[in-house]
Amino acid sequence: MSFLTLDHVTHHYFSKNGYTKALEDISLSVGEGEFIALLGPSGCGKSTILSIIAGIMKQTKGSVLLQNEAITDSELPIGYMLQQDYLFPWKTIIDNVLIGPKIYKKEAPAVKEKALELLDEVGLAHVSDAYPDALSGGMRQRAALVRTLINDPKILLLDEPFSALDYQTKLKLEDLVSQLLKTYYKTTVLVTHDIGEAIAMSDRIFIMNADPGSIAKVFEVPVELRNETPFLVRRHPKYQIIFDKIWKELDERAPDSEGAEAT
Numbered sequence: 573m574s575f576l577t578l579d580h581v582t583h584h585y586f587s588k589n590g591y592t593k594a595l596e597d598i599s600l601s602v603g604e605g606e607f608i609a610l611l612g613p614s615g616c617g618k619s620t621i622l623s624i625i626a627g628i629m630k631q632t633k634g635s636v637l638l639q640n641e642a643i644t645d646s647e648l649p650i651g652y653m654l655q656q657d658y659l660f661p662w663k664t665i666i667d668n669v670l671i672g673p674k675i676y677k678k679e680a681p682a683v684k685e686k687a688l689e690l691l692d693e694v695g696l697a698h699v700s701d702a703y704p705d706a707l708s709g710g711m712r713q714r715a716a717l718v719r720t721l722i723n724d725p726k727i728l729l730l731d732e733p734f735s736a737l738d739y740q741t742k743l744k745l746e747d748l749v750s751q752l753l754k755t756y757y758k759t760t761v762l763v764t765h766d767i768g769e770a771i772a773m774s775d776r777i778f779i780m781n782a783d784p785g786s787i788a789k790v791f792e793v794p795v796e797l798r799n800e801t802p803f804l805v806r807r808h809p810k811y812q813i814i815f816d817k818i819w820k821e822l823d824e825r826a827p828d829s830e831g832a833e834a835t
């Protein structure tokens with residue numbers, strides 16, 4: 573059964589520069605606990621999809637359903653993790669993590685205990701009383717992840733969350749995030765430009781067309797890869813096969829590709 577459904581979603585932007593058809597008839601469904609990735613050329617509407625799922629903006633046409641019902645904002649069903657961590661510099665890590673429960677009046681000793689437990693799981697227990705500027709980029713992103721998870725979102729939206737990190741930190745964080753999301757059985761939509769990251773973390777990968785944004789192709793990541801950690805996926809013999817197929821699909825869609833010019 574579908575947990576998250578986009579049903580014939582179309583979105584048009586109207587601005588002083590005119591009118592942009594950002595998304596055209598997007599239909600996709602994500603199962604509970606499934607991890608999907610959206611890959612596609614710049615401007616194909618990946619972030620627009622996330623904003624619509626998050627309820628930050630309303631689609632022009634179509635519907636977004638959670639367990640077959642329209643999403644309401646009453647119970648914090650969506651968690652968002654972005655390239656920037658947006659931690660408040662004047663608050664300690666634990667207080668940053670507890671912002672959601674505070675806003676939603678769900679502060680309780682048990683929630684703080686859970687927050688400390690999650691910080692421990694991501695290796696940040698020792699800096700719970702530190703301020704964000706004392707932490708490295710990778711540590712800050714881990715804190716941002718805990719800040720999202722403490723609200724127990726039904727869906728997690730990851731918008732290029734590792735793209736500002738150095739390569740080694742990024743690989744380590746992919747492993748940690750992947751393991752944590754599997755443990756908590758979170759349904760996740762990742763937007764990335766990194767094919768390797770999409771393969772390493774996802775169950776299925778949606779390749780998008782631009783102008784207007786639409787789903788071009790869906791790749792299922794082989795089950796043998798899904799059972800590995802993201803770091804080890806990259807060493808699996810099947811990794812290069814799926815990487816090459818996705819590369820070819822994206823290359824055909826790149827604005828300066830020979831394939832695109834030939835059509």
Ligand SMILES: Nc1ncnc2c1ncn2[C@@H]1O[C@H](COP(=O)(O)OP(=O)(O)OP(=O)(O)O)[C@@H](O)[C@H]1O
Pocket residue numbers: 585586587592593594612613614615616617618619620621785
């Ligand atoms: N606020 C806006 N007003 C007008 N047009 C917009 C707005 N936001 C996005 N667009 C346009 O909608 C289309 C989709 O944009 P979107 O940012 O969702 O793409 P994307 O795939 O996330 O791009 P990138 O990979 O570069 O982040 C683009 O043509 C973009 O120029």
